[in-house]
Every structure is written in C-alpha cells, then in structure tokens.
Amino acid sequence: xxxxxxxxxxxxxxxxxxxxxxxxxxxxxxxxxxxxxxxxxxxxxxxxxxxxxxxxxxxxxxxxxxxxxxxxxxxxxxxxxxxxxxxxxxxxxxxxxxxxxxxxxxxxxxxxxxxxxxxxxxxxxxxxxxxxxxxxxxxxxxxxxxxxxxxxxxxxxxxxxxxxxxxxxxxxxxxxxxxxxxxxxxxxxxxxxxxxxxxxxxxxxxxxxxxxxxxxxxxxxxxxxxxxxxxxxxxxxxxxxxxxxxxxxxxxxxxxxxxxxxxxxxxxxxxxxxxxxxxxxxxxxxxxx
Amino acid sequence: xxxxxxxxxxxxxxxxxxxxxxxxxxxxxxxxxxxxxxxxxxxxxxxxxxxxxxxxxxxxxxxxxxxxxxxxxxxxxxxxxxxxxxxxxxxxxxxxxxxxxxxxxxxxxxxxxxxxxxxxxxxxxxxxxxxxxx
Numbered sequence: 001x002x003x004x005x006x007x008x009x010x011x012x013x014x015x016x017x018x019x020x021x022x023x024x025x026x027x028x029x030x031x032x033x034x035x036x037x038x039x040x041x042x043x044x045x046x047x048x049x050x051x052x053x054x055x056x057x058x059x060x061x062x063x064x065x066x067x068x069x070x071x072x073x074x075x076x077x078x079x080x081x082x083x084x085x086x087x088x089x090x091x092x093x094x095x096x097x098x099x100x101x102x103x104x105x106x107x108x109x110x111x112x113x114x115x116x117x118x119x120x121x122x123x124x125x126x127x128x129x130x131x132x133x134x135x136x137x138x139x140x141x142x143x144x145x146x147x148x149x150x151x152x153x154x155x156x157x158x159x160x161x162x163x164x165x166x167x168x169x170x171x172x173x174x175x176x177x178x179x180x181x182x183x184x185x186x187x188x189x190x191x192x193x194x195x196x197x198x199x200x201x202x203x204x205x206x207x208x209x210x211x212x213x214x215x216x217x218x219x220x221x222x223x224x225x226x227x228x229x230x231x232x233x234x235x236x237x238x239x240x241x242x243x244x245x246x247x248x249x250x251x252x253x254x255x256x257x258x259x260x261x262x263x264x265x266x267x268x269x270x271x272x273x274x275x276x277x278x279x280x281x282x283x284x285x286x287x288x289x
Numbered sequence: 290x291x292x293x294x295x296x297x298x299x300x301x302x303x304x305x306x307x308x309x310x311x312x313x314x315x316x317x318x319x320x321x322x323x324x325x326x327x328x329x330x331x332x333x334x335x336x337x338x339x340x341x342x343x344x345x346x347x348x349x350x351x352x353x354x355x356x357x358x359x360x361x362x363x364x365x366x367x368x369x370x371x372x373x374x375x376x377x378x379x380x381x382x383x384x385x386x387x388x389x390x391x392x393x394x395x396x397x398x399x400x401x402x403x404x405x406x407x408x409x410x411x412x413x414x415x416x417x418x419x420x421x422x423x
Contacts, residue, residue, distance in 0.1 A: 039374035138376060142355045174376045177397060205382075213379035213392065222353060222380055233383045240388030242305035243329025245340045252297050253336070 005049075005076040020067035022077055031067055031080050032089070032109065032231060034180045035132030042068040045132040046180075047092050048109075052079045064088060069135035086113065092169045094118050096130050103128045103181035128183035131160060135175035144168050144221070147175060147196070158184075168219055171200035171215035179211055207243075212236045290366045291297060291422055293409055294362050299419040302337035306411035306420055307373075310402075313410040317400060322393040326354040326402040327411055339420060342402035344368055350401070353384035365407040370399065 002013040007020070007029050009176060014023035019042065024031050034046035044066040047251035053070070053213060054062035054077050064084065079085065093110040098120035110116075136148050146169035150159045160166040171193050176184040191211040193200040200215035212233070214222075219233035226232075233245075251257050276284075307325040308321075317324065328340035332350075344367050351359045351368060358374035359381060361367070378395045381388045391400045411421040 005392075030373050037374075037376075038371070039358060039376065065376075075296065113416070138356075142378070172378045172380075174378045177377045180338070200397070212383060215382050218378075226352065226384075232386075237382050237385065237388035241328060241340055242330055242388075244387035244389075245338050246332050248340070249297065249332045249336045250331075252338075263348065286314060 003072045003074050005072060005074060007078040008080055014072045016072070019074050020065075020070050020072060020076075022079070024067065028272045029080065029151075031095065031199075033132045034130065036068050037134055037138065037178065040134070042066075042139045043133050043137060044069045045134075046096070046130060048089060050085060050088055050092075052085050053077065053080045053135075054079075082147075082172055089113055090115055094120060098122050100127045100130050100181060100183070101125050101245045103130060103183070104151065105181050106130065107248055129143060129154065129179075130183075131158065132180060133158070135179055138174050138178060142172070144170055144172070146170075165198045166196055169198060170197055170217040171195060171198070172218050203233055205239055206234045206267060207239040208236060210236055210238075291312075291407075292344075292366070293341070293404060293412060294421045296419050296421065297338045300329070300339060301417045301419075302319040302329055302331055303308045303416065304322050305414050305416060306339050309414045314400075320396060320398065322396055322398060322400065324391050324393050324400050326389075326391055326400055335341060335419045340389065342368065344402075344404070344420065345391065349384040349386060350381040350390055353380045355380065359401075362403070362406075365404050365417065367402065367404040367407075370401060372398075373397065 001016065003016055004011065004013045005013065007027065009023055010029065012023050012027045013170050015244070021031055021033070021036065031051065033049045036042055036049060038149055040281050046122065047066060049067045051063050051067045054060070055075060056077070076207055090113045093106060093113060093115060096106045097118040098102070099109055101122045102133050103123065111286070139145060139147050146160060146166040147160055148159055168275060175188060175194065176186045176195060183193060184195070186193065191202045191204065192217055193202060200217060202211040203214050204211055214233055219230050223230045306327045307329060310325040310327050311323050312408065326340050329337055329339045333335045348359070348368055355378070356374050356376050358371045358376070359368055360371065362369050377399065378397065379392065382399060383391050389401060409420070409422050413418040
C-alpha cells in the first residue's frame with residue numbers, strides 16, 4: 001500500500017518501509033548527504049540531509065528531521081530547501097569545517113551555501129574526518145568489524161580496537177575508498193598495501209605474475225565465506241578471461257564434446273588471412289622507401 | 290527471454306564489438322572510463338572468440354558481493370551493478386571464474402555487461418554475425 005505525500009510541493013509516493021530520502025532520490029529530488037550509502041543502514045551522523053516537515057493538522061508548527069531516517073507518512077509536507085533548512089545546513093557545514101579543516105569536500109559544499117570560511121575555532125588543521133561513521137558501518141556490514149568509533153567526547157575518533165594494528169582487517173580498502181572526505185589514507189606500491197598501520201601482500205597471479213586487486217587476507221576471507229580454497233583467487237582476471245576464451249575454443253573444436261554435438265557444429269575451414277593484393281604489396285613497398 | 294548468442298566460428302577478430310561497447314555507454318564515459326565489457330580473445334591466427342559476461346544462473350559475482358550491489362534484472366535477464374551500492378572492494382573481479390567483470394584501474398570502478406538494458410549494441414554492429422541477440 002503506497003504512502004502519498006509531497007516534497008517541495010511535488011506529489012510523491014513511497015512504500016511504508018521507506019524513508020523520505022529514499023523517495024526523494026527515486027523521484028529525482030536532490031538532498032545533500034555525506035554519511036548516506038545505499039548498501040548500509042542509515043545512521044543520521046552528518047545531519048546534512050535535514051528537511052523541514054509539517055502536516056496540515058499541525059497548525060503551522062514544523063520540525064526539522066534527518067530525511068535518511070524519517071519514515072514516510074501519509075499527507076506529510078516536506079520542504080528540502082526552506083529558509084530554516086538552508087540556515088541549519090549552513091551551520092552544520094560551518095561546524096564540520098571547524099572540525100575537519102583539511103576536508104576539501106566540506107569546503108566545496110559550504111561554498112554552495114555561501115560560506116567561504118568558518119568563524120569557529122578550528123581543530124587539528126590536518127584533520128579530514130567528520131565522524132560520520134560510514135567507514136565503520138561498511139566494515140561491519142562486510143562482517144570484518146576491524147574499525148569502530150573509539151573514546152568519548154572530544155577524544156572520540158574512528159580507529160581500531162585499543163588502537164592496536166587490527167588483526168580483523170583484510171585490507172579491502174572499502175573504508176578508505178568510500179570515505180566522503182578521503183580521511184583514511186592508504187599506500188599501495190610493488191604488491192604491498194599499507195592501511196591502518198598494517199602491511200598486506202597483494203595476491204600475485206600464478207600465470208602472469210602481475211598483482212591482482214585482492215590482498216592475501218581478502219582471498220582467505222572470501223574463500224572461507226564461499227567454501228572454496230584460496231587457489232580459486234590465484235589468477236588475475238585477464239588470465240581468467242584468456243583461459244576461458246581458450247577453453248571455449250577448444251570445446252568448440254573438439255568433436256567428442258557435448259557442446260560440439262549440441263550446436264551441430266561442423267569442422268569449418270579455418271579463417272586464414274587472405275593473400276595480400278598487388279595494391280597492398282605496392283603500398284607496403286612505397287612505405288619502406 | 291532473448292540471449293546474446295556467440296557464433297564463434299564466424300568471428301573475424303576485428304574488435305568492432307569492443308569499440309562499440311566503449312562508445313555506447315554514455316554514463317561510463319561521463320565518469321571518465323573507457324572500458325569495453327566484451328573482449329576478443331585470440332588463441333592463434335585462426336581461432337578467435339569474443340568473451341563477455343555469461344549472465345550465469347548461479348553467478349559467482351552476485352554471491353561474492355557483500356553489499357548486494359550485483360543483482361539480476363528480471364526484464365532483461367542480465368546481472369547489473371547498482372552503482373550507489375558498490376563499494377569498489379573488487380571481490381567480484383576475483384570471483385568471476387571467466388574474468389568478465391572489468392576493472393578501470395584509474396577510477397577503481399567495476400563494469401560488466403548488462404546487455405545494454407535489453408538491446409545489446411555489439412550485436413547490432415558485429416559485421417560477421419558472430420554476436421546475435423535472439
């Protein structure tokens with residue numbers, strides 16, 4: 001049973017288990033977000049997706065909620081860019097800029113709201129982390145649980161348990177690749193990956209010797225999850241593709257294979273390269289001269 | 290349901306399919322990626338075959354994705370990647386036994402054949418009738 005309501009005076013509808021942000025995204029209405037990611041549950045950590053909601057029976061009273069968490073309701077009136085929302089978002093970005101002065105993405109977003117620099121006392125000038133928690137939720141969703149939020153109050157940060165090098169980390173880079181401000185650094189050189197102070201070896205292709213995209217720990221993790229041995233991951237995708245192509249061609253040429261008889265294939269003459277024409281030969285000669 | 294049929298014996302090895310694939314995905318080009326989701330593998334001078342996603346019934350890529358970013362489009366029968374859910378962990382690249390999930394090393398994004406939403410362009414431009422959508 002669909003729920004009908006309006007966003008910015010536009011009639012929209014959604015399922016009862018959806019949030020305002022889900023329906024807005026599906027209807028092409030843009031609401032800025034930082035810590036939202038479609039694959040993991042929402043957390044409301046960055047507060048940037050706030051919208052102003054009211055209903056006819058509320059007699060003009062309205063409230064500000066995070067659209068990533070608020071469930072859709074019949075006849076809800078949602079405003080994504082009211083004066084109150086724009087002022088609030090400006091303040092949120094002001095605070096985030098003060099917390100993470102090195103985060104370029106925050107500065108760009110703030111500029112869109114008419115804020116060039118923050119007038120609040122800044123934290124560590126090299127800080128990029130806005131404490132949105134997305135990295136921890138991604139790591140948890142994957143089942144590795146290598147990082148989480150640690151400490152309380154002003155000391156609160158994202159880190160590993162007891163600040164030691166994480167044994168649970170598999171070096172998948174999901175936290176780093178999807179951080180909205182690029183706050184998690186990693187280094188990758190010569191088949192080695194360094195993240196969270198831990199060095200990982202990348203899997204080397206057993207056929208061509210190039211490094212694949214997985215670390216040995218990732219291969220172990222996925223092999224265990226799928227009930228396979230780690231040998232499954234010992235070839236790079238280029239060699240896998242080449243071997244698949246060769247295998248298909250062998251099967252198609254093999255008269256005893258089921259594939260051959262199923263397809264009614266006949267041993268066709270090979271496509272030999274045609275003999276070069278006289279014009280081609282003279283063109284080659286003129287090039288040499 | 291129509292399937293992309295590959296008549297191996299006809300393949301000229303001209304790679305028109307690869308060029309078509311690169312140019313017929315505007316959303317990919319807009320991201321700065323020019324990758325082909327179909328690749329012609331030549332075993333020797335005489336034997337060539339274009340290899341692309343087989344849209345497996347029990348797909349290894351779907352099973353490997355922890356974030357449910359790969360799923361089947363029931364209308365076209367193809368397995369599609371949901372860009373908003375993909376975390377670029379690259380598990381699917383290593384999971385596919387045929388190496389048909391393509392990585393763009395520059396952006397870290399992955400691409401795979403989605404049958405062009407039910408009307409594959411490579412089948413339209415293949416000059417030797419190797420790729421046929423029927």
